[in-house]
Each structure stands twice: as C-alpha cells, then as structure tokens.
Amino acid sequence: MKLLSISSLASWIHCPRQFFVQSVLQIKEPINSAMALGLVKHKFHEFLGKNEERIVSSLSASDSARQVLESEYRSLLLQSVRMYVGMLRSVNVLPDDAMKSALPLVVAEADSRASLIAPLLKENMTGDALWQALEPKVKNEYSVESKSLGIKGRIDKLECYNDRLVPIELKSGKTPEQGVFEHHRIQAVSYALMLEDTFQSSVPQAIVHYVDSNARRDVVVDIAARNWVVSTVSAVRSCLESKQVPIGCGKEYCSACKTCDDSRRVTLLLQRGKV
Template identity: 25%
Template structure:
C-alpha cells in the first residue's frame, strides 16, 4: 500500500522513495522531526478537548478573561502531558524539555487570547452553543483513510465537518508560506481524493494550519490536482513494484543538503 507521505517524498525527490520503499533504509528522526511530533501532539490533543471543555463551562455571562483562562489551562495540560510522554525522545534528540515547555506556554498564551477573542465576538452575535459551533466546528482528528482499489492510504491531521462537506486540514509546525509548496499541494489533493471516494462528496479545497502562528490557509483543489495525484501514484507504484532506481532526478543542492537520507543516497549529486 502506498501512502500519501510516499507521494510527497516523490515530489521532493524520487530517489527518496527508492531508498525508503525499496531499500527500506531507516534513519533516526532529526531534532526538528521530534520537536514537530510533540507540537503536533499538543495541537491534536488540545483541539480534541477544547470544544468539550468550552461546551461544559461557558455561559452567556462568561467574560473574555475567563474564556482565555479556560482555553489556556486546557492547552497547558495537553502540552504538559505531551512533553512528559515524549521526554525520553526529546532528550535523546538533544532537546531540553523544560525549554520546549517554556516555548509552548508562551505560544499557548498568545493563541488562547486570539481564540478567546473569536469566541467572545461570536457570543455577542448569537447563543453560546452556536458561537462554539461557528468558531470550533465538529472535527475528527488523526483520521486514517484507505482506498483499496487505488492502493493508497493517508492519515489526515484533522477533518472539519462542515455543512458543505468534509475539509481536510494539515498541520504545519514550520515556517509560514503565502503559497503551498508542491508537496503540501499534493498532500491536500491526495486527502481530498481519498475523502471524495470514501464519502461521495466533492472536496474542492483543504486547509494548511500553521500551528506556530495559529493561521489557516485555504488551498483550492481542482480536478487537475487530483489527476496529478493519480499520476504520481502510478510512478511510485512503478518504483516499488519494479524495485527500480530512478534514473532522472532533479538535483538541487539545497534539497540534498537538507535531506536526512543523504549519507545513504547512491545518487551522484555532484557536490
């Protein structure tokens, strides 16, 4: 079974698919990967609990500062649990858990202010329950979707369940981009394709959520992008099934320098 991650790897470098899927080389996670895993876990757990916590505690008279405190306390507890759970991996990667927790507290404080303002503004226009629905729509986290006929599966960070249909959301802990990278575009298009085939509803867009700045960027997904995903899927299958090393690889020094598989790569980068 091919994964959406495999498609993104192919977009980055076809040789990466060969190293991971054919030669089955595994490398230890980089510090950035471990850090990203923890940040991802905090976001996932916080959002899974936040709607429930707010629904059970908010009243018409709840003040902005009280809402902000509720949101922050929930996020802080999720961060504390995640850092404790991943502490051995963090320390092995050379990351100080205390420093990471300090960073998370600052981020959660800022995010709680923004999120509380959104909810309080919505509460001024409607009732509490509707305000929560508007700001925090029903969602499903870490949803694994598999299509046997395609031979493709992917784990979606979050699915927003909207009246118009499901919207795939992908978390990013890295730097913000005005436009999605080719890999991000493929990732969301693949999720949209899987959701369409599973639900029978058209999925015309997805969302990239930059967790560091609590910003969502909508990404349009048309038929052309979904057809491109199918073409990529065929190419990845060919490499895996024929165990064929890609012969034509676009060489970019910045990509090779950043690749954590570089020392295992048999391709002559020329530098």
C-alpha cells in the same frame, strides 16, 4: 492491492530518491529536533480533539473563553511534551524549550476558537447547547482511505461545517513566501480526494497550516490536482515494483541523491535482502 501512505507520495514529490532510500532500501532517517518537536505538536492536536467537547461544554457565561482555553490548551501541551520527553532529550531539546517552541500554536488555537465561542457565551449558550452551536466542529487525526485511488492516511485536522468539509495539513518549520511546498500540497490534495470518495461529495478546498508562523494557505482541489495524485501513485508503485533508482531532485544538499549515486552500495543493499 496494498494502499500507499500519503507520506510516501509526499516523499516522492520532495525527491524520488528520498522515497527510494526510505521505502525501497529501507534506510530510515534518524530522528532530529525538528521531527521531535513536530511530533509534540501533532500529539497536542490529537489531545485537543479528544478533549474539546469537554472543555467547551464546561464553560459558563461568566468565563473568559480566551483565558480558559489557553489554560486548558497549555495543560494538553504539557501532556504532549511529557509523552516525548525521552525523544526530546535524545536530540538535545529540553522540555521547557519544547514548550516554548509550541506555545505560539497554543495561543493561535485559543485565539481562533475563542473568537467563535465568545459571541455564543454572550447569548448565554452553555453546556451541550454551546457545543452544538459551535461551528466548525474539528476532528483531529482523522483516518481516511480510498481504494479507488489506492491511498490512505490520517488528516491532521478536519474542519466540519454544516455544508462542507475542509482537511487541514499541519506543518512545522519553514513557511514558503507564497503558496505551499509541493510535497505539502500533494498531501492536502490527497486528503480532500479521499474525503470526496468516502462521502461522495465535493471537497474543492484544502489547507496547509504552517503552525510556527500561523499561516493558513489554501490549496485548490480540481481535476488537474486529481490527475496529479493519480500519476504520482502510479510512479510510486512502479518504483516499488521495479526497484530501479529514480531520477532525484539533484539538489547539492540532498543526502538521498548522494546515497543513490553510490551504485555499488545500492546494489549491495538490494542483494542483502534489505528490501
């Protein structure tokens, strides 16, 4: 059985017709500025995961952890922007504007890690001893899957404590006034469930981190959440097999709903072998 991507579940929860358009009709959403900036921020976290041990282990007791981390993180962000400079320009975003957009993320990350590292430096911990004492360790872009659930994905950020794991889903753009958006919640819950299946241990909490506002929102992972994921996986598979247009979100601005309302176009796309 082919494993479903977590993004397909999120697409279904956001609007079943959005999933249908993207995954059945295979009409891909064109890249926009928000998507391009989101890729830059994700790449920054990927670079951070690969370089954090080096950065932390290089600190000396006389260093200002906050200043060193921000300087190093800015350099990683610059590398991230350079990787996507062509895409950014294609959506009319200048590299300098991309840097400015992501700087709050860099500052927040530097503040967060420095608050943990500075007390250890005061105890004259440096090098490998400092790295080993630092908790939580963070793994970025951590691949995980569950054959029993039939899903797979990559966790944006995995906080590893001595006694627990906490998956974190990073999101750019609008922050809800309370809680998390449902299509973000299913991603966070799914990652926690896959970790439970992989490590055979409870992962009762996940987090959605809205990076532009630096808001970390807790997501409860319980039996109701597991049942929700299972039923969503079933609905997605049923749609892929039947190729029947599902009921949409019904929102006036939803382009996917409008596309599916054109039954003649949908039929033509299906008949032309584009699925």
